[in-house]
Amino acid sequence: MKLIIAVIHDEDSHRLTEGLNKAGFMATKLASTGGFLKTGNTTILIGVPKEKVDEVIEIIKKECKTNKQMSLLNPPVAGMPDGYLPYPIEVTVGGATVFVIDVDQYYKL
Amino acid sequence: MKLIIAVIHDEDSHRLTEGLNKAGFMATKLASTGGFLKTGNTTILIGVPKEKVDEVIEIIKKECKTNKQMSLLNPPVAGMPDGYLPYPIEVTVGGATVFVIDVDQYYKL
Amino acid sequence: MKLIIAVIHDEDSHRLTEGLNKAGFMATKLASTGGFLKTGNTTILIGVPKEKVDEVIEIIKKECKTNKQMSLLNPPVAGMPDGYLPYPIEVTVGGATVFVIDVDQYYKL
Ligand code: NI
Numbered sequence: 378m379k380l381i382i383a384v385i386h387d388e389d390s391h392r393l394t395e396g397l398n399k400a401g402f403m404a405t406k407l408a409s410t411g412g413f414l415k416t417g418n419t420t421i422l423i424g425v426p427k428e429k430v431d432e433v434i435e436i437i438k439k440e441c442k443t444n445k446q447m448s449l450l451n452p453p454v455a456g457m458p459d460g461y462l463p464y465p466i467e468v469t470v471g472g473a474t475v476f477v478i479d480v481d482q483y484y485k486l
Numbered sequence: 487m488k489l490i491i492a493v494i495h496d497e498d499s500h501r502l503t504e505g506l507n508k509a510g511f512m513a514t515k516l517a518s519t520g521g522f523l524k525t526g527n528t529t530i531l532i533g534v535p536k537e538k539v540d541e542v543i544e545i546i547k548k549e550c551k552t553n554k555q556m557s558l559l560n561p562p563v564a565g566m567p568d569g570y571l572p573y574p575i576e577v578t579v580g581g582a583t584v585f586v587i588d589v590d591q592y593y594k595l
Numbered sequence: 596m597k598l599i600i601a602v603i604h605d606e607d608s609h610r611l612t613e614g615l616n617k618a619g620f621m622a623t624k625l626a627s628t629g630g631f632l633k634t635g636n637t638t639i640l641i642g643v644p645k646e647k648v649d650e651v652i653e654i655i656k657k658e659c660k661t662n663k664q665m666s667l668l669n670p671p672v673a674g675m676p677d678g679y680l681p682y683p684i685e686v687t688v689g690g691a692t693v694f695v696i697d698v699d700q701y702y703k704l
């Protein structure tokens with residue numbers, strides 16, 4: 378048995394959970410913040426037999442794939458000088474950090 | 487040293503924490519959602535010497551024991567036809583998923 | 596690769612995260628409660644190469660060092676008899692419980 382701990386972006390959380398469930402895996406979500414993922418993130422726990430680890434990694438890779446998109450990270454705020462124009466900047470969304478850990482004993486009570 | 491990670495139902499969380507404290511174990515609760523436990527759940531971390539693992543598992547088994555009870559999972563909602571009657575259905579409450587993990591180094595700072 | 600799981604006091608959380616970031620480590624914070632730390636606490640996950648474990652432990656030790664300070668833990672509350680005087684008592688603040696765990700596989704997707 379292995380425990381997979383994945384730190385993912387909040388916005389991928391629902392899609393990943395659905396992808397895992399569809400493939401028969403159960404995930405527990407922990408609310409988390411900070412970390413290398415600058416925006417809100419979610420930490421997910423998935424317990425799987427070791428021969429299923431690769432399949433779960435593939436699902437995480439598919440559902441949380443890093444990609445770049447343009448975003449208005451600098452919208453005008455109160456007190457900005459007149460004539461300020463927000464401009465789009467490139468941000469990376471998605472991505473995941475995954476730890477696979479050996480489970481010494483596993484119980485379903 | 488072992489780290490016990492237990493995913494339990496919210497409603498067992500207070501009782502389990504008390505049971506663990508009474509036996510001299512300290513537990514850290516993490517807010518969690520989803521997972522194989524359909525209702526709200528809590529993830530609990532307990533660090534114990536390896537000869538105490540069985541005792542903690544017994545406490546979790548006792549305080550989070552799965553049992554079935556009748557519940558009105560289908561209460562009437564707005565827009566239901568007149569004459570709708572909710573009926574009781576059987577749901578499983580309690581239960582826990584437990585991972586016991588080897589701790590390589592342990593520090594109390 | 597090692598996964599460091601540290602349970603620390605809330606009030607040390609910001610300082611520790613900054614200390615870790617300054618040294619080039621990324622930390623993920625999980626909201627947590629209870630445990631051996633009586634006040635609010637935070638659980639932090641840090642993934643590091645094994646030769647960096649000692650450096651992280653030193654940072655945690657520095658930023659979350661247990662120390663005693665005087666505190667009014669018994670302020671007067673509504674309904675106290677007239678003439679009640681709060682008195683300072685010694686409380687321990689800071690401190691951390693740290694688990695270092697072997698990581699079997701590590702992915703940055
Ligand atoms: Ni990212």
Ligand code: NI
Binds near residue numbers: 522
């Ligand atoms: Ni259940």
Ligand code: NI
Binds near residue numbers: 632633688
């Ligand atoms: Ni303390």
